[in-house]
Amino acid sequence: EDQVTQSPEALRLQEGESSSLNCSYTVSGLRGLFWYRQDPGKGPEFLFTLYSAGEEKEKERLKATLTKKESFLHITAPKPEDSATYLCAVRLADRGSTLGRLYFGRGTQLTVWP
Amino acid sequence: DTEVTQTPKHLVMGMTNKKSLKCEQHMGHRAMYWYKQKAKKPPELMFVYSYEKLSINESVPSRFSPECPNSSLLNLHLHALQPEDSALYLCASSQLMGMGRRLSGNTIYFGEGSWLTVV
Numbered sequence: 001e002d003q004v005t006q007s008p009e010a011l012r013l014q015e016g017e018s019s020s021l022n023c024s025y026t027v028s029g030l031r032g033l034f035w036y037r038q039d040p041g042k043g044p045e046f047l048f049t050l051y052s053a054g055e056e057k058e059k060e061r062l063k064a065t066l067t068k069k070e071s072f073l074h075i076t077a078p079k080p081e082d083s084a085t086y087l088c089a090v091r092l093a094d095r096g097s098t099l100g101r102l103y104f105g106r107g108t109q110l111t112v113w114p
Numbered sequence: 115d116t117e118v119t120q121t122p123k124h125l126v127m128g129m130t131n132k133k134s135l136k137c138e139q140h141m142g143h144r145a146m147y148w149y150k151q152k153a154k155k156p157p158e159l160m161f162v163y164s165y166e167k168l169s170i171n172e173s174v175p176s177r178f179s180p181e182c183p184n185s186s187l188l189n190l191h192l193h194a195l196q197p198e199d200s201a202l203y204l205c206a207s208s209q210l211m212g213m214g215r216r217l218s219g220n221t222i223y224f225g226e227g228s229w230l231t232v233v
Binding site for chain 2: 032034036041042043044045046049087089101102104105106107
Protein backbone atom coordinates (compact mmCIF):
# COMPACT_ATOMS: atom_id res chain seq x y z
CA GLU A 1 0.00 0.00 0.00
CA ASP A 2 1.36 3.39 -1.03
CA GLN A 3 2.21 5.65 1.87
CA VAL A 4 2.34 8.73 -0.35
CA THR A 5 -0.38 9.27 -2.93
CA GLN A 6 -0.36 12.01 -5.52
CA SER A 7 -3.35 13.10 -7.53
CA PRO A 8 -4.18 13.52 -10.26
CA GLU A 9 -1.73 11.30 -12.16
CA ALA A 10 -1.89 13.66 -15.09
CA LEU A 11 -3.24 17.18 -15.48
CA ARG A 12 -3.66 19.26 -18.61
CA LEU A 13 -4.17 22.98 -18.18
CA GLN A 14 -4.56 25.84 -20.57
CA GLU A 15 -2.07 28.63 -20.06
CA GLY A 16 -3.36 30.89 -17.28
CA GLU A 17 -5.71 28.25 -15.84
CA SER A 18 -4.84 27.90 -12.14
CA SER A 19 -5.11 24.55 -10.38
CA SER A 20 -3.75 22.45 -7.51
CA LEU A 21 -1.88 19.18 -7.18
CA ASN A 22 -2.44 16.99 -4.15
CA CYS A 23 -0.07 14.86 -2.08
CA SER A 24 -1.55 12.83 0.76
CA TYR A 25 0.31 10.59 3.18
CA THR A 26 -1.13 7.89 5.39
CA VAL A 27 1.51 7.58 8.10
CA SER A 28 2.31 9.67 11.14
CA GLY A 29 5.54 11.22 12.31
CA LEU A 30 6.32 13.58 9.46
CA ARG A 31 9.85 14.94 9.45
CA GLY A 32 9.54 16.88 6.26
CA LEU A 33 7.54 16.98 3.06
CA PHE A 34 9.38 17.85 -0.13
CA TRP A 35 8.19 18.97 -3.54
CA TYR A 36 10.34 18.45 -6.61
CA ARG A 37 9.91 19.24 -10.27
CA GLN A 38 11.30 16.77 -12.80
CA ASP A 39 11.70 17.40 -16.51
CA PRO A 40 11.95 14.40 -18.86
CA GLY A 41 15.36 12.74 -18.70
CA LYS A 42 16.63 14.99 -15.90
CA GLY A 43 17.04 14.76 -12.15
CA PRO A 44 14.43 16.14 -9.73
CA GLU A 45 14.78 19.86 -9.07
CA PHE A 46 14.07 20.90 -5.50
CA LEU A 47 11.15 23.27 -5.01
CA PHE A 48 9.99 23.35 -1.38
CA THR A 49 10.39 21.77 2.04
CA LEU A 50 7.51 21.91 4.53
CA TYR A 51 7.83 20.72 8.11
CA SER A 52 4.65 21.50 10.03
CA ALA A 53 0.91 21.82 9.44
CA GLY A 54 -0.06 25.33 8.45
CA GLU A 55 3.25 26.06 6.81
CA GLU A 56 3.19 27.70 3.37
CA LYS A 57 5.95 28.50 0.91
CA GLU A 58 5.89 30.36 -2.40
CA LYS A 59 8.11 30.60 -5.42
CA GLU A 60 7.00 32.48 -8.51
CA ARG A 61 3.74 30.87 -9.67
CA LEU A 62 3.95 28.00 -7.19
CA LYS A 63 2.67 27.85 -3.63
CA ALA A 64 2.96 24.80 -1.37
CA THR A 65 0.80 24.26 1.69
CA LEU A 66 0.76 21.54 4.34
CA THR A 67 -1.94 20.10 6.59
CA LYS A 68 -1.71 17.14 8.95
CA LYS A 69 -2.41 14.60 6.24
CA GLU A 70 -1.77 16.26 2.89
CA SER A 71 0.02 18.94 0.94
CA PHE A 72 -1.12 20.99 -2.01
CA LEU A 73 0.96 22.54 -4.73
CA HIS A 74 -1.01 25.45 -6.12
CA ILE A 75 -0.08 26.70 -9.58
CA THR A 76 -1.31 30.18 -10.39
CA ALA A 77 -1.61 31.28 -14.02
CA PRO A 78 0.67 28.51 -15.32
CA LYS A 79 2.80 28.86 -18.42
CA PRO A 80 3.91 26.15 -20.86
CA GLU A 81 7.35 26.11 -19.23
CA ASP A 82 5.71 24.83 -16.05
CA SER A 83 5.04 21.55 -17.83
CA ALA A 84 6.87 18.79 -15.94
CA THR A 85 6.30 15.94 -13.51
CA TYR A 86 5.87 17.16 -9.94
CA LEU A 87 7.04 14.74 -7.28
CA CYS A 88 6.12 14.78 -3.62
CA ALA A 89 8.26 12.98 -1.02
CA VAL A 90 8.04 12.60 2.74
CA ARG A 91 10.60 11.80 5.38
CA LEU A 92 9.08 9.98 8.35
CA ALA A 93 10.17 9.65 11.97
CA ASP A 94 11.68 6.22 12.46
CA ARG A 95 13.10 4.95 15.71
CA GLY A 96 16.48 5.03 14.07
CA SER A 97 18.06 7.08 11.35
CA THR A 98 15.87 8.42 8.59
CA LEU A 99 18.89 9.26 6.52
CA GLY A 100 18.00 9.29 2.85
CA ARG A 101 14.75 7.42 3.27
CA LEU A 102 12.31 9.52 1.32
CA TYR A 103 8.98 8.00 0.43
CA PHE A 104 8.06 9.32 -3.01
CA GLY A 105 4.67 9.56 -4.60
CA ARG A 106 4.31 8.51 -8.22
CA GLY A 107 4.12 12.10 -9.39
CA THR A 108 1.68 14.29 -11.28
CA GLN A 109 2.50 14.90 -14.92
CA LEU A 110 1.48 18.48 -15.69
CA THR A 111 1.04 19.73 -19.24
CA VAL A 112 0.30 23.39 -19.85
CA TRP A 113 -0.71 24.24 -23.39
CA PRO A 114 -0.73 27.71 -24.94
CA ASP B 115 23.98 27.72 -5.35
CA THR B 116 22.76 24.15 -5.12
CA GLU B 117 24.55 21.98 -7.64
CA VAL B 118 25.31 18.32 -7.89
CA THR B 119 27.29 17.42 -11.01
CA GLN B 120 27.15 13.96 -12.55
CA THR B 121 29.22 12.43 -15.34
CA PRO B 122 28.74 10.98 -17.83
CA LYS B 123 25.24 12.09 -18.82
CA HIS B 124 24.80 9.01 -20.99
CA LEU B 125 26.52 5.63 -20.83
CA VAL B 126 26.03 2.52 -22.93
CA MET B 127 27.80 -0.59 -21.70
CA GLY B 128 27.89 -4.28 -22.42
CA MET B 129 27.15 -6.88 -19.79
CA THR B 130 30.85 -7.72 -19.43
CA ASN B 131 32.11 -4.14 -19.19
CA LYS B 132 33.35 -2.26 -16.16
CA LYS B 133 32.42 1.40 -15.97
CA SER B 134 31.94 4.09 -13.34
CA LEU B 135 29.51 6.91 -12.70
CA LYS B 136 30.89 10.00 -11.00
CA CYS B 137 29.31 12.68 -8.85
CA GLU B 138 30.62 15.88 -7.30
CA GLN B 139 29.14 18.50 -5.00
CA HIS B 140 30.67 21.62 -3.47
CA MET B 141 27.91 22.61 -1.07
CA GLY B 142 29.69 21.24 1.99
CA HIS B 143 27.11 18.50 2.36
CA ARG B 144 28.25 15.48 4.38
CA ALA B 145 25.61 13.06 3.13
CA MET B 146 25.64 11.74 -0.42
CA TYR B 147 23.24 9.34 -2.08
CA TRP B 148 22.72 7.13 -5.08
CA TYR B 149 19.18 6.67 -6.34
CA LYS B 150 17.93 4.64 -9.29
CA GLN B 151 14.93 5.73 -11.34
CA LYS B 152 13.12 3.71 -13.97
CA ALA B 153 10.82 5.31 -16.53
CA LYS B 154 7.55 6.61 -15.11
CA LYS B 155 8.57 5.58 -11.59
CA PRO B 156 9.80 7.59 -8.57
CA PRO B 157 13.47 7.44 -7.50
CA GLU B 158 14.51 4.46 -5.38
CA LEU B 159 17.26 4.72 -2.78
CA MET B 160 20.35 2.56 -3.35
CA PHE B 161 23.14 3.81 -1.08
CA VAL B 162 23.78 6.52 1.48
CA TYR B 163 27.15 7.84 2.63
CA SER B 164 27.41 9.99 5.74
CA TYR B 165 30.76 11.50 6.66
CA GLU B 166 32.31 9.49 3.82
CA LYS B 167 31.22 6.18 5.34
CA LEU B 168 28.60 3.86 3.87
CA SER B 169 25.54 4.20 6.11
CA ILE B 170 22.82 2.53 4.11
CA ASN B 171 22.85 -0.17 1.44
CA GLU B 172 19.32 -0.96 0.35
CA SER B 173 20.15 -4.57 -0.50
CA VAL B 174 21.67 -3.55 -3.80
CA PRO B 175 23.32 -6.34 -5.86
CA SER B 176 27.12 -6.46 -5.60
CA ARG B 177 27.49 -5.62 -9.29
CA PHE B 178 26.96 -2.05 -8.07
CA SER B 179 29.84 -0.86 -5.90
CA PRO B 180 29.80 2.63 -4.37
CA GLU B 181 32.84 4.60 -3.32
CA CYS B 182 33.22 7.92 -1.53
CA PRO B 183 36.84 9.13 -1.97
CA ASN B 184 36.23 12.37 -0.08
CA SER B 185 33.43 14.60 1.16
CA SER B 186 32.82 16.08 -2.30
CA LEU B 187 33.01 13.01 -4.52
CA LEU B 188 30.88 9.92 -4.93
CA ASN B 189 31.40 7.14 -7.45
CA LEU B 190 29.33 4.16 -8.50
CA HIS B 191 31.34 1.34 -10.03
CA LEU B 192 29.46 -0.92 -12.41
CA HIS B 193 30.41 -4.45 -13.37
CA ALA B 194 28.59 -7.33 -15.05
CA LEU B 195 25.31 -5.46 -15.24
CA GLN B 196 22.10 -6.83 -16.66
CA PRO B 197 19.81 -5.18 -19.21
CA GLU B 198 17.23 -4.63 -16.46
CA ASP B 199 19.75 -2.35 -14.74
CA SER B 200 19.19 0.21 -17.49
CA ALA B 201 17.82 3.32 -15.77
CA LEU B 202 18.53 6.90 -14.77
CA TYR B 203 21.04 6.92 -11.91
CA LEU B 204 20.75 9.94 -9.68
CA CYS B 205 23.34 11.27 -7.29
CA ALA B 206 22.16 13.54 -4.48
CA SER B 207 23.49 15.27 -1.40
CA SER B 208 22.20 16.89 1.77
CA GLN B 209 23.31 18.43 5.01
CA LEU B 210 23.21 16.21 8.07
CA MET B 211 21.25 16.76 11.27
CA GLY B 212 21.32 14.94 14.58
CA MET B 213 23.81 12.40 15.84
CA GLY B 214 24.37 8.66 15.94
CA ARG B 215 21.28 6.57 15.39
CA ARG B 216 19.17 9.70 15.12
CA LEU B 217 21.21 11.00 12.21
CA SER B 218 18.93 12.50 9.63
CA GLY B 219 19.30 14.31 6.36
CA ASN B 220 18.00 17.73 5.46
CA THR B 221 16.63 18.62 2.05
CA ILE B 222 18.08 16.32 -0.61
CA TYR B 223 19.41 17.95 -3.78
CA PHE B 224 19.67 15.82 -6.90
CA GLY B 225 22.01 15.93 -9.86
CA GLU B 226 20.89 15.78 -13.48
CA GLY B 227 21.42 12.03 -13.57
CA SER B 228 23.34 9.56 -15.69
CA TRP B 229 21.36 7.59 -18.22
CA LEU B 230 22.64 4.04 -18.27
CA THR B 231 21.82 1.56 -21.01
CA VAL B 232 23.05 -2.01 -20.65
CA VAL B 233 23.14 -3.99 -23.89
